[in-house]
Amino acid sequence: MRNYNVHEAVKLLDKYYITDSIQMVTRWLRERKIAGVPSSNRKNGWIITEEELFAFIEEKRPGLPQIMSVYEEYIKNLTIEKNEEWRDKYTNEEAIHQVDCKKKEKDDGQHYNSDLAEQNQSLEGMVQQLLEEHSLLNQSMVEVITQNQDLIEENKTLIELFEIMDKELKELKSTKEKTNQKEDKNTNKKKTDVKGKDKRNIKLEMPYKSFCAIANEGSEQSNKKIEKSKLDSIIKEVYGLLCENEKIKGELVNESGFISCPFSNKPFKQPKRFIKHAVQRFIERHEKGVQVTLEMLS
Template structure:
């Protein structure tokens, strides 16, 4: 297969109105648009095969080569006809006139046919250029979309790295918390309790009990007997009952506190887990004992009489 040097290739490109720049030809070769092979001799540079050359020309100027081939064939025919006319014997003037007219008609028909083909090829070229423009616009849209997607990917990658760092930090903090957490003793494991359970129980034991809270609860407990006492008497009795279970710091007395967080009754051997029930029990027993003492006093008075 025949091969051409870059100078020869440039000559073809100039003939087909593609480019007159040697640099443009070299750039097409570097970018792979025009297939070329480097010669074994460095001085010869690149070589382009005939097939690759005319394939590239057809891509750049569709149909133009065919037009040139028709034109060149027509020129050859005209030259051969002219040589034939010059070599053959002279005919009569009328015959020469008829032959000239016949040749002119044939020539005119060929020219008209050539013009029609040129018009068709120009129409195809216009369509191809329009399609090329549409493809370029689509290509620009795709490039913009790719650029936007690349930005989103970069953002997601940054977010992923941030999440990885946060997850790593959380794992380290969890590990530190586990290391710092109190370990369970064997006895606690059997009872299903840990050291912090004891701490919570102690916090409940140390709960306070104010006099106002005690009075408010007492009035609800003895609401059916409240008419038996004057306001002053009722207030004195509630204070007396409060002093039975509370110390000077408004805390429940230590001897009435149990380690498991419950409260010990000062009247009977029964623990109460809730402070509200403990207070209700104390008030009920106080006023019950008060009624018993009152009845005992009345009976002694009757006996003395």
């Protein structure tokens, strides 16, 4: 593996369509874009290994060293084939006969010069053909390099687009999970509220028979002597004011679940205490001649 100085490196980089500037190559060496070692010889400047130099060429022109290698091998084989054709052409029997004739006619310098002119013309034609093929190969090589660069840029764009879409997808999944969790909490809360209302409705059930038993206890605690028939009439009236469809009326229950007495506006958590209190207040008002009507519930 050989080493290159700066001038040799510039020639090689120019061959691969990268740069023909010594100053540019020197700057790349100082910036460590090309790995090189400063030389003790100021004329050479730097020492660059073949491996490091071709690694830089591959980075700048991906695939070009391989293409050039194939091209140079093709030119080499083409030249060998042309030389073999030329040699074969003049080693057959006809060529030998022509040489013998030329020996016999060597005094005829004009004829000999004519043959040389034809050979020279033939060689010039071959050289021209090689130049044309070289030009076509150069053109094809530039097109391949351009296409390769376009594909690299397109690949970078697709990678960036994929990363953006992947990030948005993750954000959408995260948002959906949070929304589902929020909906689950709301659903559970509604279920809990419904259960709480059901329990409250169960507690507020009040059949007339149960109401009478509680009301009688309340009347006894009031220390008011009332005839049984009159007391039954009062209990029936109070039941109609407080209950409906064998349940305590919903308008008497607030959002916290407390039952408000329509005669004193006092809240109660237990229906039993509420009924006793309401019956006692109703009896007190009844004795004072206060008329109790449904308007008290408004």
